[in-house]
Amino acid sequence: MMAELEDSGTEWVMPSFVNSVPIQVLPTPLFTQEDGYAATMKLVKRFKDVKGVIVNTFMEMESYALNSFLDGETPPVYPVGPVVSLTSRAHWSPKHIVTWLDDQPASSAVFLSFGSMGSLSEPQVREIAFELQNGRFRFLWSLRVPQKKENEKMLGPNDSRNIEGFLPKGFLERTSGHGIVCEWIPKVEVLAHKAIGGFISHCGWNSILESLWFGVPIVTWPLFAEQQLNAFKGDEIGVQERW
Structure with missing residues (x-):
């Protein structure tokens, strides 16, 4: 499986990003064959089985990314954000x-x-x-x-x-x-x-x-x-x- 990542260049073109993405900014577990990579690929393949994906974002901020999913090949993505808690989670205030x-x-x-x-x-x-x-x-x-x-x-x-x-x-x-x-x-x-x-x-x-x-x-x-x-x-x- 890790052969898929070998000699793949220093940057990847990813549909939801305007610019090429440097591989060093990707989560480290993605490059761990036993756990991260296998789990990530299994999850990604299941995305096509869902009827929609809810994301905590909003069109005004990520219009490019959200529009990139309108190709008909992926489930619809629904921006529901920004979902922000405006109250402190603590029972006291310093x-x-x-x-x-x-x-x-x-x-x-x-x-x-x-x-x-x-x-x-x-x-x-x-x-x-x-x-x-x-x-x-x-x-x-x-x-x-x-x-x-x-x-x-x-x-x-x-x-x-x-x-x-x-x-x-x-x-x-x-x-x-x-x-x-x-x-x-x-x-x-x-x-x-x-x-x-x-x-x-x-x-x-x-x-x-x-x-x-x-x-x-x-x-x-x-x-x-x-x-x-x-x-x-x-x-x-x-x-x-x-x-």
């Missing part, structure tokens, strides 16, 4: 974050969030911290520290660890007043605030739709799964920039 945002000028703060399971390496965390500090950016940072193994069990982000230990010494003190670092930040509530002028995101599809809903430009930092492909799509439709 009032100090909202209070801090209320005191900032319009479009002056950058929001950094990489998803509930997204985490960066310690060197990456430190480099971001140095840039935020030296640039004197106003910022909100939802920091998920790297995963690690403990007793042969992979721990999720922030399990029994202190985020302060992954930041440069004294960073929190030096940025006090113009930045906040938390393990969890209410994404929708923050993106809706007038003080937020930019969103550094892992490019989960929900995050992209939420940023579009609130008119906040995205700087892409995809981490895994389909996020690289989402970022590539975002470049095509002109809603984000790469960092």
